[in-house]
Amino acid sequence: MAKESFQPVRSVEKALRILEALNRRAVVKVRSLSEETQIPAPTVVRLLETLVASGYVRKIDRQAGYCVTEKIVTLGAGHHGLPMIFEKAKAAAENYTKKHLWPTAIATLDVDAPVIRFSTIPISPLSHYHSTINQRMTLLEYAHGRAYLSYCPQAERRQLIGLLKQSVETREEAAEIERRAASVVSYTRASGFGERTGNVMPETHSIALPIHMGAKIIGTFGVTYFAKARVDVAALKDGLREAIQACS
Numbered sequence: 258m259a260k261e262s263f264q265p266v267r268s269v270e271k272a273l274r275i276l277e278a279l280n281r282r283a284v285v286k287v288r289s290l291s292e293e294t295q296i297p298a299p300t301v302v303r304l305l306e307t308l309v310a311s312g313y314v315r316k317i318d319r320q321a322g323y324c325v326t327e328k329i330v331t332l333g334a335g336h337h338g339l340p341m342i343f344e345k346a347k348a349a350a351e352n353y354t355k356k357h358l359w360p361t362a363i364a365t366l367d368v369d370a371p372v373i374r375f376s377t378i379p380i381s382p383l384s385h386y387h388s389t390i391n392q393r394m395t396l397l398e399y400a401h402g403r404a405y406l407s408y409c410p411q412a413e414r415r416q417l418i419g420l421l422k423q424s425v426e427t428r429e430e431a432a433e434i435e436r437r438a439a440s441v442v443s444y445t446r447a448s449g450f451g452e453r454t455g456n457v458m459p460e461t462h463s464i465a466l467p468i469h470m471g472a473k474i475i476g477t478f479g480v481t482y483f484a485k486a487r488v489d490v491a492a493l494k495d496g497l498r499e500a501i502q503a504c505s
Contacts, residue, residue, distance in 0.1 A: 271296050272304045279314065279325045282365065284343070284374045286322035320390045321374055342504055343375075346468055346478060349503040350377050353480065357496055359488075360384045363468075364401040365476045369420040370394055371401040374476070385461055385483065396421065397437050400463035401477040404451025407442045408467040409474045414442070450494060451477070460484055464494065466501050478504065 274294045279285055287305070291298040305323055308314035312328045324343060343363070350361040360381035364371035373392045378384040396402035396417060406414060418438045422431040445451050453463040465479030478500055482488050 268304070271300065272308065275301060275304055276308070276313065276325065276329070279323060280329070284317055284322045284324045284365070289322075317375070318390075320388075342468065342470060342475060346476065346500075346504045347375050349500040350375060350478065351380065352503070353377070353496055353500050354381050357480070357493060358383050359480050359482045359493070361478065361480045361500075362389060362401070363476055363478055364394065364405075364465075366405060366474075367393070369417060370396060371399070371405055371477055373401075383482070385481065397434075397441055398454050398457045400451040400453040400465035400479050402451070403441050403445050403453075404465040404467050404477045404479070405474055406438065407445035407451060408469075410472060414438075450497070451479070464490075464497065466497050468501060468504050 271294070274296065275290055278290055278293045287298055287301050290296070290305075291301045294301070296304075305314055305316075309316055309323075313326060314323050315326050316323050327344070346363050350363055353361050354377040358381060360376060360378045360383065362373045362377070363375040364373045366372075371394050373389045373394070376389050378386060378388060394402050396406045406417060409417070418435065421434050421438070425431055425434065451465040451467075453461075460483065461481050462484050463479050463481040465477045467474045468476040468478055478497065480493055480497060482493065
């Protein structure tokens with residue numbers, strides 16, 4: 258390899274590290290980028306704003322964080338399609354709420370639990386909360402978690418169940434997690450949808466489906482409605498299927 262005739266430009270190196278980190282997930286916060294790249298947060302912010310001005314990065318909002326834009330494809334093979342699919346999912350979520358009125362949400366996996374990254378609560382006339390952005394949901398109780406766990410590849414499912422078992426202290430508790438996970442997967446696959454259990458926020462119900470990119474699940478798409486409202490659940494499910502197709 259030829260010897261370098263000059264010292265690398267460190268700011269360019271840092272910007273590329275940030276782009277690489279952004280490419281791995283749909284949306285990333287400044288704090289996570291700083292921890293992952295080992296770049297001080299103030300420097301991360303300055304570089305992100307530069308990338309936003311250049312059109313390669315988009316700021317979702319203050320709470321959600323940043324994602325790369327479609328322009329990233331001009332840089333070559335580093336783009337894996339996830340941000341583009343996320344943009345399609347956002348549009349599908351907004352269209353769903355405009356048609357069915359109920360609020361929708363898009364979640365991505367964060368280690369061992371889905372986290373809501375986008376929600377149509379601001380445009381829904383039937384919203385039950387002011388915001389759910391960054392809400393963390395469990396794999397065994399919530400619709401998004403159940404949809405992800407039930408339809409992810411088997412090897413990933415075993416890994417996720419293993420992470421859940423690490424949170425308990427006894428063999429009996431670990432065996433119970435195995436049993437519950439098997440029951441969740443069986444029920445979800447039979448119904449076709451992840452559904453939130455009745456003992457978690459019983460005033461509302463949620464149903465969700467996975468968003469696929471090939472064999473990999475990159476997120477989940479769900480809708481929430483009041484438990485006591487007169488709802489055409491079949492129509493909501495049909496709408497979810499259509500929304501998932503629009504995400505692909």
